Amino acid sequence: MSDAAIERGPAGSGGGPGGRSGPRRTLQQVVWRLLPLTPFALVLLAWVAYWVIARPSAATLPAVQDVAAALWELAVKGELAIHVLASLWRLFLGVALGVATGVIGGFIVGLNKPIAQFLSPLIVFFNAISGIVWLPLVIGWLGIGTALAVFLIWNTVFFIVFQNTVLGVQLVPQVYEQGVQALGGGRWQTLSSVILPGALPYILTGLRSGLGFGWRALIAAELVGATTGLGQMIFGATEYHRSDIIIGGCLLIGLIAIAMDRWLLLPIEQRTIERWGLVFDARKAE
Amino acid sequence: MTTTAAAPPPAGVVPSSPLRKGGVLRPLRSFRILLPFAALIAVWWAIWASSEFSPQVLVSPVAVWHAFLHLVSYGVLAEYASTSLTMIGFAALLSLVVGVPIGFAVGVNRYAAHALEGFLRFLQGISGIAWLPLAIIWFGFTHTTTLVIVVYTLIVPIVFNTMIGVRAIPEPYMLALRSLGASRLRMVKDVYLPGALPSIVVGLRLGMGYGWRALIAAEMLVRKGGLGDLIFGARTFGQIDRIITGMIVIGCLYVVVDRLIVQPIENLTVARWGVLRQ
Numbered sequence: 001m002s003d004a005a006i007e008r009g010p011a012g013s014g015g016g017p018g019g020r021s022g023p024r025r026t027l028q029q030v031v032w033r034l035l036p037l038t039p040f041a042l043v044l045l046a047w048v049a050y051w052v053i054a055r056p057s058a059a060t061l062p063a064v065q066d067v068a069a070a071l072w073e074l075a076v077k078g079e080l081a082i083h084v085l086a087s088l089w090r091l092f093l094g095v096a097l098g099v100a101t102g103v104i105g106g107f108i109v110g111l112n113k114p115i116a117q118f119l120s121p122l123i124v125f126f127n128a129i130s131g132i133v134w135l136p137l138v139i140g141w142l143g144i145g146t147a148l149a150v151f152l153i154w155n156t157v158f159f160i161v162f163q164n165t166v167l168g169v170q171l172v173p174q175v176y177e178q179g180v181q182a183l184g185g186g187r188w189q190t191l192s193s194v195i196l197p198g199a200l201p202y203i204l205t206g207l208r209s210g211l212g213f214g215w216r217a218l219i220a221a222e223l224v225g226a227t228t229g230l231g232q233m234i235f236g237a238t239e240y241h242r243s244d245i246i247i248g249g250c251l252l253i254g255l256i257a258i259a260m261d262r263w264l265l266l267p268i269e270q271r272t273i274e275r276w277g278l279v280f281d282a283r284k285a286e
Numbered sequence: 287m288t289t290t291a292a293a294p295p296p297a298g299v300v301p302s303s304p305l306r307k308g309g310v311l312r313p314l315r316s317f318r319i320l321l322p323f324a325a326l327i328a329v330w331w332a333i334w335a336s337s338e339f340s341p342q343v344l345v346s347p348v349a350v351w352h353a354f355l356h357l358v359s360y361g362v363l364a365e366y367a368s369t370s371l372t373m374i375g376f377a378a379l380l381s382l383v384v385g386v387p388i389g390f391a392v393g394v395n396r397y398a399a400h401a402l403e404g405f406l407r408f409l410q411g412i413s414g415i416a417w418l419p420l421a422i423i424w425f426g427f428t429h430t431t432t433l434v435i436v437v438y439t440l441i442v443p444i445v446f447n448t449m450i451g452v453r454a455i456p457e458p459y460m461l462a463l464r465s466l467g468a469s470r471l472r473m474v475k476d477v478y479l480p481g482a483l484p485s486i487v488v489g490l491r492l493g494m495g496y497g498w499r500a501l502i503a504a505e506m507l508v509r510k511g512g513l514g515d516l517i518f519g520a521r522t523f524g525q526i527d528r529i530i531t532g533m534i535v536i537g538c539l540y541v542v543v544d545r546l547i548v549q550p551i552e553n554l555t556v557a558r559w560g561v562l563r564q
Contacts, residue, residue: 035397039405059423121319122326128540129533132503136521136529140342216413216496220503223415231416238419246419250412257411258404 059241070244071252079233084252086228090146091211091218094153098214099207102158106165106203107195116166127163131156131217139225149221149229156217157210161203168202169195200272208265215257230256342524350534353527362516367535369511373432374501374543378494381440386486389448390478399449406446414439414500418507432504432512439500440493447489451482487552494548498540513539 044064050056051063058066074080109116131152142148176194185193222231230253237245327347334346341349357363392398414435425431459477468476505514513536520528 032400035401036404038401040408117318118322120322122322124541125323125537128544129537132499132506133517133533133536135506136517137526137533139521140524140526212410213496215411216415216499219413220415220499223418223503223507234416234419238422241423243420243423246423250416250420253416254408254412258408261407261411 059243062244062247066244067248067251070242071248074233074245074248080252083228083230083233084256086146086226087218087222087230088256090149090222090229091153091214093146094150094218095157095207095211095214097150097154098157098210099161099203101154102161102206102210103165103203105158106162106199107169107191109162110166110169110199111195116170123159123163127159130159131213132220135221135225144225144227146226148225149218152217152221152225153214156213157207160210160213161206164202164206165199168199171202172198201269204265204269204272208261208269211260211265212257215253215260219253341526343526345527345530349527350530353525354531354534357528357531363531363535366511366513366516366532367539370501370505370513371539371543373429373436373512374494374498377433377436377440377497377501378490381437381444381493381497382490385441385444385489386448389445389482389486390452390474392445393449393452393482394478396453399453402449403446406442406449409442410446414496415503418504422508427508427510429508429510432501432508432510435504436497436501440490440497443493443496444486444489447485447492448482451485451489452478454485455481484552487548491544491548491552494544498543502536 047061048064051061062070071080074083109119134152134155135148138148138151142151172195176198177190180190180194218229219231222229223235226232230249234246234249234253237243237249331347334344339345354363392402417438418431418435421431421434425434455477459481460473463473463477501512502514502517505512506518509515509519513532517529517532517536520526520532
């Protein structure tokens, strides 16, 4: 049920279906590699076709080259870099804060049953309103800008990382803990050599999904609560009906999200999981 | 049974809190639930009383209670809340009806699944709310805009998880049924649906988490009713009491929807088909 179920490809070989060798296999491998591009190509084709046939106004649906041109223009003017960097900086601050507080809080709560039980209703409630719901209230406290966006991201990421950490900490089998203790390990050693590694896969799962929620919260926050950033860039473009900037911005938002997931989080997660080997489900099942 | 999985849950899933273990019929349960909130309100009150806050910054719990009564007695709150609930309910239904068949169709074919996976990930990266500016240009400040945003937000995780669920069904099950001459419909009914159901529910739950927030955010900007409109509209007049009332209602509604509708479905599927073990 994990992502790797599909990524491994047919027969788990990483290549084309079947185990045949020779040129046919390499061809199939190439096809398999290129396959993920087809939906993008189809959408692009449909877009161009619709644009050529229906000739919608530029405000409704701009031509593909207009979108590219708009992005290029913004990039040359340096505006694009400002927006992207502002967004990424806020995301980094919010996620860093959220992970730090979430992990520390998760350890404290996960290791203390009474506290966990006392806090659990509050956690459920505040998790339900985490993120964008705070915007109207906090905008009055922090004003428009980076602090507001960071608060909203922190608020979103914290609860996800926190809940996952608590889960991870609580699920570490007691036997391991007792094993270290029986060998004379103190509280600190139990924490660092049993509970932390045991909970790490959960923490990382939390981080990964927290980043997904955080990125959404950021874009939503920037729509109204910022003067720079990608969200503001596309929302500001609405006033002038600049669909080219909006679509370009949306594509960029998707690309950044996918790049972060693929090159930042997936490798970290896989390395931890491989190292501590706590996952054994679908990754080997197919 | 608890819903905690033995292994880390699939990516992107917030596991249901292990904190809510314990019998349903414990006599102390309601007290246990209310006590932390009482403590929170006491702290809030103490902060409020400790210094002179302008009513534009922080109000007392009493003021929020009065705002709540005021909104309820005029029927405004019910109207805003029902707008939001209708929207999320309709969007969830629509996404399931459209998304699950798509997920099946794509999931049964490994080439289609492989082809679409990256695309769906990309779409998931563009949050629904990012499309709001474009949707506003296309559909104006209407309910249609909100609906489009929420359905988009919900449908992507549903399609994605349905597809993953179908792909994860062990091949022998399909081969067994097929060799016994099962029709396509039969395959869907007896293999794909039960096999993928836990994963579909996971997708629905994740989608509801994203979708509810997207709904609130969209309502804030579209300003055509709904709880997001309520709290964002109150911002313009600096009515903190109304904002906090709205936040509490949003939180309670989400907990109710999640706990009373989505989670029982999840428990039911998990208990019935037992994919997640304790």
